[in-house]
Amino acid sequence: ASFLLWVGLAGLRMHLTTCPVVHPDMLNVHLVAHTHDDVGWLKTVDQYFYGIQNDVQHAGVQYILDSVISSLLVEPTRRFIYVEIAFFSRWWHQQTNATQEVVRDLVRQGRLEFANGGWVMNDEAATHYGAIIDQMTLGLRFLENTFGKDGRPRVAWHIDPFGHSREQASLFAQMGFDGFFFGRLDYQDKSVRKEKQQMEQVWRASASLEPPVADLFTSVLPNNYNPPDKLCWDTLCADKPFVEDPRSPEYNAKELVDYFLQLATAQGRYYRTNHTIMTMGSDFQYENANMWFKNLDRLIQLVNAQQANGSRVNVLYSTPACYLWELNKANLTWYLGGNGSLGGRPALKRYERLSYNFLQVCNQLEALAGPAANVGPYGSGDSAPLNEAMAVLQHHDAVSGTSRQHVANDYARQLAAGWGPCEVLLSNALARLSGSLGDLTYCRDLNISVCPLSQTFQVTIYNPLGRKVDWMVRLPVSEHIFDVRDPNGTIVPSDVVIAPSSDISELLFSASVPALGFSVYSVTQVPGRSSHAHNRHPRSQKSWSRVLAIQNEYLRARFDPDTGLLVELENLDQNLLLPVRQAFYWYNASVGNNLSTQASGAYIFRPDRQEPLIGSHWARTRVVKTPLVQEVHQNFSAWCSQVVRLYPGQRHLELEWTVGPIPVGDGWGKEIISRFDTVLETKGLFYTDSNGREILERRRDYRPTWKLNQTEPVAGNYYPVNSRIYIRDGKLQLTVLTDRSQGGSSLKDGSVELMVHRRLLKDDGRGVGEPLLEEGSGVWVRGRHLVLLDKAQTAATGHRLQAEKELLAPQVVLAPGGGAPYHPGVTPRKQVSGVGPPDREDPSEPRRVFLALGGTHFAPSPTTSTRSVARQSRLLLSPIPLRLGNLHPSLLPCTSPGPTAQPSPPRLDPAAITLQPMEIRTFLALVQWKEHG
């Protein structure tokens, strides 16, 4: 019922003066010449850009852009849209000034238009909203810097991603896009929409944001993003070009015109106005743009010539923005609608999330330390490479896991290459802020290997959150006893324990770190052996006790002493008890045979039967209990183990699983899940986050906008889980937080499952052309699930705070003790917070800093409207040690809607910026840094 609202498009913020002339009393067919350039898929980004490995896939983006620009110059009515700024910006930097000027003219005249304008066309299923904003920002800022307001995209253009998330639409609405075009949707959904003329409607994309902030006009393109059958005139197609010479045996001009007229008329029936759109282009097309444009010129000329014979079809070069502009002028009210894909490569997905974390640290320290972060004692620091690499990772074939193996390797290479300059930046910034020069070390493999350390060393922990955190530091060390001192020189409790599944010892201590700041702890090796040597060979718990449990002040987890499996979770604080049985299972992947013709692969999850098989009915266990941690180590099999862990003060149970290499010697591909079974009566409902932000209710075997014919009882109920999934009854809620994007579902009432790893032997025939086998780096994977048991009414606070803490975890940097001071005579500082009284100003030039502020309030429940609880949140920016000069709402994401005709946005008072719940706003600030630390 709430979907039956009708809204107008009066809010359209366009002022398009460059659009082509249409015929108000005819059917206007808007031809949109475009190319879809994947930022990596079967080839790497560089291979696509330059046109390398054209025998694998013929595609060379440098030539596409050369060619399109040349062709646009030939005939002034021709138009083209370009989308992927990762490619465009690279091409741009290789052009001469003269070419750049020509391109600026084309953009100014609307002949070259940017759509979407992100660095990539991001995935919607496996992406976190923070990373989406970052990648859109990178692309849109390039366009603004290069073309000013002429370069601003007016429409979002997600033509290729499989599945669309509500959060994505909400973000696009908040970024100020006037409309959203997409290509792929469920064929059942599309068929209903065509019938009801609902291919175009307004999507209310947030239950929290006050309308129309998250309202977005959406248009389903008629033919995905491809040209109509028989009308593909690219070098990659083989359709017949126009032959106008009637003496030629290949003469076909009349036949083509007749066909087009019939086609346009038929298509027009599914759309409400006398305008309809046709995408003339596809993957990596327009490498020889002349082929396309030459034939489109003829199509337009010959079809419109039929108007003299009474035809009522008018065909023209157009763009999505100009098409939308015409719809807007039609002044209709639009049906209001509301509305996943699953990939493999869990290692890449975790690396992406980890890099997001690191990039935020890098960006923050660049803002906090100013120019001293970029050029300093450690060399040239730069956040741009990691920013760009992270943006590339958001591409819908990257983080989604649907690229080829060598491309996935290249994505990882790009991240790794981006980390380097960020590490230099961090070193410069930390030295500047702490006033101390040490030999800083970033142990990227801190979780698996011992970092080379001296007997005395310093541990700097930077906290990117806007609030103080306590964090359990774990450092692999040789087996010794250590003294750990806090920034004040006070010894804090520490411990050395055996790491799971290895002989490596880890030093544990809890660090306290201020908001947007860091603390420096000192560690000194003390003579003697570790006091916890007994941990090394624990006797089986089974032999000396019938109780197998771990607990802290908030939680108690109980295990079956016979099987070693988790069986019960108790919230001691709130006095809640829930039987929870957790184990690992695997789905037998369909290989494309009689049982199911579709094989399971990179794109398609397709088990060959509904019930998964259990990995192991029992686990070999050992227990570690020290003052700083309690752990149960479960060993299920040679390729599956888990540590279930509780630290003091934590309100969640941590399950750190290690899976792989998945055995496939039996010829069966396997998709491994971790499943939690409870007695909660969930009535088919479960909840997943949308891009790490809002929560969506999911119902088994159901779609909200059409009557579903469920043919896939498992895969058809899987949804992307970016950060959390939960189930609840009227009283209790069991939440599982993830450390990366995974697929998840609740296939039985009371049950929650998450897919942790996949290894497949067949390609699923969707283009990638190789099975998801992941020889090499992806063979084994480690990850963490955080489990919370709460009262249903108040659970949100807990999982939201904890999820933030996971996403923006502290960054640990090591150094041998006793570095030189940064400035002679200035005492180094062992604890610094970015939130504090302002200091003296830096005499250097102020710089522009791009700020994104997100509202962290949220609707208490996804099923109740939150408009009633909208509150103003007053942000106090002054404590940040930056002098905010001119603070302007940015034209870029995520601008609040406002009059865009105004040439210069208004100044804001930095001390009083209001955010709606779930609203995200961005600002450009003029900043001067303080002098010295």
Added chain:
Amino acid sequence: ASFLLWVGLAGLRMHLTTCPVVHPDMLNVHLVAHTHDDVGWLKTVDQYFYGIQNDVQHAGVQYILDSVISSLLVEPTRRFIYVEIAFFSRWWHQQTNATQEVVRDLVRQGRLEFANGGWVMNDEAATHYGAIIDQMTLGLRFLENTFGKDGRPRVAWHIDPFGHSREQASLFAQMGFDGFFFGRLDYQDKSVRKEKQQMEQVWRASASLEPPVADLFTSVLPNNYNPPDKLCWDTLCADKPFVEDPRSPEYNAKELVDYFLQLATAQGRYYRTNHTIMTMGSDFQYENANMWFKNLDRLIQLVNAQQANGSRVNVLYSTPACYLWELNKANLTWYLGGNGSLGGRPALKRYERLSYNFLQVCNQLEALAGPAANVGPYGSGDSAPLNEAMAVLQHHDAVSGTSRQHVANDYARQLAAGWGPCEVLLSNALARLSGSLGDLTYCRDLNISVCPLSQTFQVTIYNPLGRKVDWMVRLPVSEHIFDVRDPNGTIVPSDVVIAPSSDISELLFSASVPALGFSVYSVTQVPGRSSHAHNRHPRSQKSWSRVLAIQNEYLRARFDPDTGLLVELENLDQNLLLPVRQAFYWYNASVGNNLSTQASGAYIFRPDRQEPLIGSHWARTRVVKTPLVQEVHQNFSAWCSQVVRLYPGQRHLELEWTVGPIPVGDGWGKEIISRFDTVLETKGLFYTDSNGREILERRRDYRPTWKLNQTEPVAGNYYPVNSRIYIRDGKLQLTVLTDRSQGGSSLKDGSVELMVHRRLLKDDGRGVGEPLLEEGSGVWVRGRHLVLLDKAQTAATGHRLQAEKELLAPQVVLAPGGGAPYHPGVTPRKQVSGVGPPDREDPSEPRRVFLALGGTHFAPSPTTSTRSVARQSRLLLSPIPLRLGNLHPSLLPCTSPGPTAQPSPPRLDPAAITLQPMEIRTFLALVQWKEHG
């Protein structure tokens, strides 16, 4: 020994001011950007031009030319050569005036250069020299008319044809080309040439012409016509483009530069000067020219930048003409050298030869009748379509038989479409010249079906030869008696005989026709049955006589009465007797198995064993003897029969064979030959014509320029036979004239064989991709071999005259009797000769007529030098009924060498033009036609 002459290039006629600057003290690498555009092969001409069926082969010439012009404009140092005017002229006519002006500028500046410049790049093996001149004329005249002297090609460019004929080189020399580049030659030959630095030399291409008339500088390209390995930057290739950004994982600029330097140095060693050429392009490349040029720009820039580091390699955009210009400046003397392919599709080859004949008639009547031929009572007549179709047929995949079946069908369609406008032209011209309007009928299928005729009809016979001929007219008729009257009304002898292998009767009478003129004969049906009804069911010759022979006043042919095979030929006139056994055999085609890995196909003739199998050891025979003809009909099998025939007054024996459909139900492809075995002691020598003009001596298992390692005893000794093959001992010569291009050889002393038909089940893997099966039109074939027995010393006169008569056979046109007069009151004329006293002049504007005059003298023997016998032949042009105004030597083929710097060629006295033996000269004449007939 005669090859050891050295000649200079002093005669080079170039004056190139637009060539690029070179480095005199470095190795200069001339990059020649080019495309090779087959005028039909796997696709038809129209499909190639427009880019249709790109799934069969990606190729669209319209886009190539668009793209090249755009790319040339981007950077002024870029250059390109274009070759095939069949495509270029079509493209040109579709361009706007503005584009045409841009292209004219590019040509003027030497940035776009034409090479070869014929309508097509003609085949050298299966083409007649007359058709070669015609097709070159068509292309070169287009260039001259469009671009003036700027468009004139300076080099011949035959990079793709398999095998090269001496006549082709002679024609190119006489056309005034400065050099001849080719790509393909025998790998053994090439290897020797590289070793000896003889990749470039002067070819003395005629034994008859006075040097240096037929001397031609020839250059063997280093890599056929392809770019070097790894340096193909076309959309059809997959080589890596330049990546100059050292941060890219694909960075390769240094590696490519090093590779190129090493490559250029190595290649330079095989050539004599400090210049070397690299062809940068291949089949249908440059559809997206930007890809090529962008990378070539970088190659040139980066390689030449190495000169600063001491490199001695200078790379530049160039053209073949500019390369040759540099060689010329090197002022060296060049080694003087002297030097086939076989196709199927005999039906197409015959249709081509027949069309050549018809086109000459059409062109002659256009010249004789003037404008009245083009617009007249029968409509608009036009020789251009047949001219163009014939030019297209000369392409090296057309008449050669190496195209796909559907393309061969399209070639035939083009010829058929060309015949129509020529028939209208003939009708207009004949009406104008005869002064009579009749309902003219061209029975194209005169040889196989009855033409619908009334009881009285007129037969117009036009003779395109420059001398009177007597010709046996054969018309299929219903079985009646006819009176035939000559132009004077006198009854001439006639006869009705049964046609071979059918029940159709044919009317025979001998017609006498004046030079370049026509005679009109009248035929009237007379009541009663044919007097030769007994021919219908002849008894077997065998049963009533032991002698089976036919004869006329000059020849007697004897057959074995038991087998029915020809066994003896006697020249009664000269009293020469030679046992000649003729029969049909077939080679079992290799299918590509253990016996031979190469299958026999369109390109490759490869029998699976050396000895052919006989088709039939005996023939069923019947004999026809009337006053006008004596025939033996031989029926060898269901798919092979022959009529051996003698007309009164003929000095040759005619063998009309009918072969097909070749049975392949046994799974074996078959290649059928007609073989003549004699006792002549020929010592491994035999003789074939070169493009229908001069004769070349062939020696079994031998090549004149290198020591042959003969691996193919059959195919390795096959040579193209365009018009004749002969064997001789000291005394006798047996000559076989063909009616089309065939393959032939003499595999044993005293033996001559000709391949008449092929039907194959396998593709030979050379690109055409289908077997030479010829379902449909090519299934059965009829043709004629004319056999002459003469004294060796005097045989040439006989076969030369007879070959001319076959090539330029009379054209027969039918009409019902009693047409209206063309001009009221003017009596129609029944016999007209173009050679006669001039008449009154036409008052209309004079027109330019292109004349080609060929010397018909020849060297008496191919083994003796003929310079000593060079004679001046005074041509009498005045009898031709045209007023020749300004007669200028044409700039076009086939100009004698002369100073080209002279802006206007000198006037000539039409009454005294001298031709050397075998010389061909062309002229542009200003002509006015006489008034009325």
